[in-house]
Amino acid sequence: MTSKHLLIVCNTPSENTQALANAALAGAQHESIENTRVTLQTPLETNSEDVKRADGIVIGTTENFGYMSGLIKDFFERIYYPCLEETQGKPYALYIRAGNDGLGTKTGVEKIITGLRWKSVQPALILQGDYQPQFAEQVKELGHLMAAGIDNGIY
Numbered sequence: 001m002t003s004k005h006l007l008i009v010c011n012t013p014s015e016n017t018q019a020l021a022n023a024a025l026a027g028a029q030h031e032s033i034e035n036t037r038v039t040l041q042t043p044l045e046t047n048s049e050d051v052k053r054a055d056g057i058v059i060g061t062t063e064n065f066g067y068m069s070g071l072i073k074d075f076f077e078r079i080y081y082p083c084l085e086e087t088q089g090k091p092y093a094l095y096i097r098a099g100n101d102g103l104g105t106k107t108g109v110e111k112i113i114t115g116l117r118w119k120s121v122q123p124a125l126i127l128q129g130d131y132q133p134q135f136a137e138q139v140k141e142l143g144h145l146m147a148a149g150i151d152n153g154i155y
Contacts, residue, residue, distance in 0.1 A: 004036040004150050005053060008143065009046050010060030011069040016131045017062060017097055023136040024058055024095070027143030036151040038143075043075035048082035056091040056121075056150045058143060059109065063096055066104035076112045088117040091155035093146045095125040095139050102126035121146060121155055 006028050010021035021040055028038040041050065051057065061072040094109055096102040106124045113120070125142055127135040149155040 004055040006036055006038045006056050006058065006147050006150050007046070007050055007054035008038065008040045008058040008060070009043055009072075009075060010040065010058075011043055011062055011071045012060075013062060013069070016135075017060070019136050020095065020097060020127070020139045021060055023140040024060060024143035027140035027145075028058070028147035030144045030147065033144075033147045033151050036147050038147060043069075043071040046075055046079070048079040051079050051083050051090075052086050054090070056093075056146055056155055057118075058093045058095070058146050060095050060139070061097070061105060061109065063098035063100060063102050063105040066100065068096075068105045068108050072109070076109075080112070080116065084116060090116075090118045091121045091146070091149065092118045093121050093125070093142055095127065095142055097131075097135070098126050098128045100128070102128055119155070121149060 008024050012018040012021050025040045061068045096105045
């Protein structure tokens with residue numbers, strides 16, 4: 001069977017956000033995933049070719065000043081036009097580590113993705129307020145579900 005690819009792009013400025021990125025990776029690499037390889041990258045190391053090669057994307061960002069992190073915005077600015085015509089319909093999932101309500105971040109990311117014409121596979125996961133250990137479990141489940149959907153040809 002042809003191998004598929006899930007790309008996870010996360011901004012990880014803290015120990016907690018790195019734990020969330022690692023949880024997304026762990027979920028996506030669950031033993032039930034047989035034909036999908038997973039790559040975890042920072043926004044700075046990810047380019048348009050990485051996005052084009054991926055069969056799906058998980059994006060993780062912090063909420064900074066009521067908006068997505070600067071590095072995630074930079075990622076979108078660099079990949080937007082090179083990917084615009086070639087990645088339409090690409091499945092994605094989003095999680096937001098929000099100190100406030102995360103709604104400005106969600107809106108900002110979704111506006112860009114609307115322009116790219118990617119397909120959301122589930123509502124944005126907003127991890128709001130003080131860090132809670134269950135956040136990592138929620139992100140792990142998101143990673144697993146995204147990889148399982150790609151692995152089984154659902155997305």
